[in-house]
Amino acid sequence: MKSVVKMKHEAEERCSNVDRGRALRISGRVIKLGHDVDTDRIIPARYCNSFAQEDLAPHALEDYDPGLANKIRPGDVIVAGENFGCGSSREHAPVALLGAGIRCIVAVSFARIFYRNALNLGLPVLVCEHAFDVFENFEEIVVETGAGKIIKAGTGDVLRARPLSRIAGDLMRAGGLASLVRAMTVPGREPGD
Amino acid sequence: MAGATLAEKLISRIAGVDRARAGDHLWCKVDVALLTDPTTPQVGAAMARLGAEKVFDPAKVVIFHDHFVPAKDVKSAGLARASKEFAREHGIEKFFEVGRAGICHVALPETGMVVPGDLVVGADSHTTTHGALGAFATGMGATDMAAVLATGKTWLMVPETIRVDLKGALDKYVCGKDVALALLKELGVRGAIYKALEFGGPGAGDLELADRFTMCNMAVEAGAKAGIFKADEKVLDYVGSRTDREPVVFEPDPDAEYRRCIEMDVSKVEPMVAAPHSPDNVSPASVFSDVAVDQVLIGSCTNGRIEDFRAFAEIMNGRKVHPDVRLIALPGSPSVLEQMIAEGIAASLVQSGGVLGPCTCGPCIGSPPGVLGESEVALFTTNRNFQGRSGARSSRVYLASPAVAAATAITGRITDPRNLAG
Numbered sequence: 001m002k003s004v005v006k007m008k009h010e011a012e013e014r015c016s017n018v019d020r021g022r023a024l025r026i027s028g029r030v031i032k033l034g035h036d037v038d039t040d041r042i043i044p045a046r047y048c049n050s051f052a053q054e055d056l057a058p059h060a061l062e063d064y065d066p067g068l069a070n071k072i073r074p075g076d077v078i079v080a081g082e083n084f085g086c087g088s089s090r091e092h093a094p095v096a097l098l099g100a101g102i103r104c105i106v107a108v109s110f111a112r113i114f115y116r117n118a119l120n121l122g123l124p125v126l127v128c129e130h131a132f133d134v135f136e137n138f139e140e141i142v143v144e145t146g147a148g149k150i151i152k153a154g155t156g157d158v159l160r161a162r163p164l165s166r167i168a169g170d171l172m173r174a175g176g177l178a179s180l181v182r183a184m185t186v187p188g189r190e191p192g193d
Numbered sequence: 194m195a196g197a198t199l200a201e202k203l204i205s206r207i208a209g210v211d212r213a214r215a216g217d218h219l220w221c222k223v224d225v226a227l228l229t230d231p232t233t234p235q236v237g238a239a240m241a242r243l244g245a246e247k248v249f250d251p252a253k254v255v256i257f258h259d260h261f262v263p264a265k266d267v268k269s270a271g272l273a274r275a276s277k278e279f280a281r282e283h284g285i286e287k288f289f290e291v292g293r294a295g296i297c298h299v300a301l302p303e304t305g306m307v308v309p310g311d312l313v314v315g316a317d318s319h320t321t322t323h324g325a326l327g328a329f330a331t332g333m334g335a336t337d338m339a340a341v342l343a344t345g346k347t348w349l350m351v352p353e354t355i356r357v358d359l360k361g362a363l364d365k366y367v368c369g370k371d372v373a374l375a376l377l378k379e380l381g382v383r384g385a386i387y388k389a390l391e392f393g394g395p396g397a398g399d400l401e402l403a404d405r406f407t408m409c410n411m412a413v414e415a416g417a418k419a420g421i422f423k424a425d426e427k428v429l430d431y432v433g434s435r436t437d438r439e440p441v442v443f444e445p446d447p448d449a450e451y452r453r454c455i456e457m458d459v460s461k462v463e464p465m466v467a468a469p470h471s472p473d474n475v476s477p478a479s480v481f482s483d484v485a486v487d488q489v490l491i492g493s494c495t496n497g498r499i500e501d502f503r504a505f506a507e508i509m510n511g512r513k514v515h516p517d518v519r520l521i522a523l524p525g526s527p528s529v530l531e532q533m534i535a536e537g538i539a540a541s542l543v544q545s546g547g548v549l550g551p552c553t554c555g556p557c558i559g560s561p562p563g564v565l566g567e568s569e570v571a572l573f574t575t576n577r578n579f580q581g582r583s584g585a586r587s588s589r590v591y592l593a594s595p596a597v598a599a600a601t602a603i604t605g606r607i608t609d610p611r612n613l614a615g
Contacts, residue, residue: 038577039579040577040582041579041580044582044586045560048261051231051234051235062581062586083416086416089315091334113332116334117336117337120336176336177243177336177339178242181344
């Protein structure tokens with residue numbers, strides 16, 4: 001019989017392997033955006049002649065609000081309305097936001113391709129009906145992605161994100177699809193088995 | 194137990210399960226994986242991050258050079274070159290250089306690679322187009338595509354379905370684009386997030402394939418994961434003349450469970466226009482008769498088929514393009530262009546004062562020929578008119594059918610084609 005201590009140690013090791021390098025607790029300021037923010041306004045097509053993060057980041061959200069990228073600090077959290085990331089399948093959109101310093105997005109709803117792209121790249125995306133009404137631009141926010149807690153730093157008020165699907169949860173914990181696929185490609189095992 | 198939708202039946206097959214139900218997350222086998230010039234190198238880089246060295250089955254991968262080619266700048270040339278090298282390295286024979294096949298969603302059906310029952314995934318959001326052939330077709334980003342190329346599989350959440358029952362026949366000078374825009378007016382750009390649009394009803398069979406491609410193409414503008422028509426005789430004839438692969442034809446069950454049902458009498462649809470900067474900002478074309486335009490574009494994966502150029506030419510009918518307007522015509526594929534030449538459409542386009550350009554995406558994706566300048570106004574037959582997509586942030590794009598595009602090119606203002614007909 002395994003000792004409780006050893007089991008706990010194994011559990012921690014599993015966690016640290018999966019969560020290595022991924023901040024589950026994100027603390028920053030709110031960058032508040034509107035409804036239906038399309039991928040062309042997140043990263044205009046004219047810059048998609050490169051997929052390098054350093055090329056894309058300076059132009060993040062340029063056609064939403066020129067100059068906004070300069071105001072974003074590492075750790076900031078986008079709080080947006082409905083249908084965030086609608087339009088193109090370009091993965092350049094979450095790449096640009098990550099490069100600009102965005103560490104999490106909380107929206108009322110997401111367009112499906114953007115949602116998958118963000119999770120695949122390890123950018124946490126949480127669905128919450130109320131955050132959009134509650135948070136102001138540039139106010140302090142704390143997000144605990146594992147627990148789905150969205151906290152107003154000023155008041156300590158806590159909002160709950162909608163629970164993740166199993167696959168979305170796996171992706172978020174793994175920090176993206178690359179880590180997940182590598183973990184899954186054990187000899188003799190295929191994705192989905 | 195309720196019956197199955199078309200999406201549920203298709204995903205049951207591609208996931209290899211008895212009965213896929215809306216909400217299930219399933220790993221599915223991919224039949225066709227589509228890439229384009231800017232996405233192929235990005236997918237290659239993502240494959241390296243996944244630790245994948247080989248493509249699961251090079252015969253199921255197809256690459257079209259259509260977005261930023263002929264190269265718009267040095268960086269785009271580098272992407273196209275890297276894309277070609279990827280095709281060579283992985284033995285992908287269905288690699289189509291610019292000029293060889295055209296715009297991916299016009300050209301892919303022409304190759305015969307897609308048959309009813311397939312799962313088609315593409316690194317392009319308008320991959321939904323191929324649902325017109327009775328396939329499940331959806332767009333995804335580079336990392337998802339890299340996983341597909343590495344494993345031949347992808348996970349899908351089985352979508353709920355919105356059923357669109359069509360009845361009646363289209364009026365003259367009205368086409369699938371007008372139906373798609375009318376539906377977007379009804380649904381909005383969030384109306385179908387993570388859902389399938391299933392088109393059916395007595396009016397569906399009367400629609401030409403070109404109209405169905407256009408409607409499935411624009412399903413993604415409502416947020417849909419797929420737009421699907423049942424494969425009927427028209428589809429089987431089209432596919433059967435291009436491939437020996439066996440189609441698998443599904444029908445939705447009569448008692449299928451839908452999230453929402455919409456009835457559309459397409460005989461009542463009139464020429465429609467989506468105003469800047471959203472494809473659901475839709476009103477009848479006549480509402481915009483005061484809007485003067487600098488440029489008209491006919492083409493794209495939405496309306497770059499021969500039927501579109503015929504509708505355009507019928508309205509032009511030998512007339513000249515308005516002196517204040519640039520007309521740019523980009524055929525969807527070389528075979529469309531050849532047909533335009535054979536029917537005299539290409540010559541009349543040039544004689545009218547238009548520019549006949551390459552079979553590429555062009556200014557729809559902010560690429561030449563025809564990037565918009567500061568404060569310019571344009572009418573495009575494309576699928577989305579987001580701010581800054583086609584040029585300057587201050588430019589404005591209206592979306593409409595080829596017939597509206599022709600009428601607008603003639604008058605210089607947004608024009609209902611019925612005003613010029615006859």
